[in-house]
Amino acid sequence: MIIVNTETVPGMEIERAFGIVSGNTVQAKHIGKDIVGGLRGIVGGKMVEYEEMFREAREIAEKEMVKQAEDLGADAIVNIRYTSSSIMSGSSEVMVYGTAVKLK
Template sequence: MFITNTETVPGARIARSLGLVQGSTVRAKHLGRDIMSGFKNLAGGELTAYTELLTESRNEAITRMIAHAQQLGANAVVNVRFTTASVAAGAAEMYAYGTAVVLEND
């Protein structure tokens, strides 16, 4: 599965557009990580626990988006975007979406 954040793929032609595909996950903060991140926030610097959480969330959302595209018979997803939203205290959604397409080589 080819994934890109551009609308086109150099060297390929979009033969068919299959529509919007998406994947999401909602993750909550781990209390121990949250406390340690609070201390780190006071001192400054990267909050690595949150960086790891976002990376895991992004990967899961992409995996689910790809599965959705495969169900439609796509071999690529173009114009991929990400968004996040707070859904509850201490929990956030990572949402990945794009357009499922069938690519043919030029």
């Protein structure tokens, strides 16, 4: 599956657009990592606990989006975008979406 954040795949022609596909997840860290992340927020420093959480969330959301596109018969997803929102302290939603297409 080709995934790009451009409107087309360079050097390829779009034969058919299937429509928007998306994936989302809400992730939270366990209390221990949340406490460590909170302490880093006080004393400063790179918050690796939350970076890990977002990385995992993006991967889960992307897999869900790709599965939707594959089910439609697409071989690429163009113009992808990510959004995120905080649900509560230590957890957040990550959503990814784009247009599933068939290339010539």
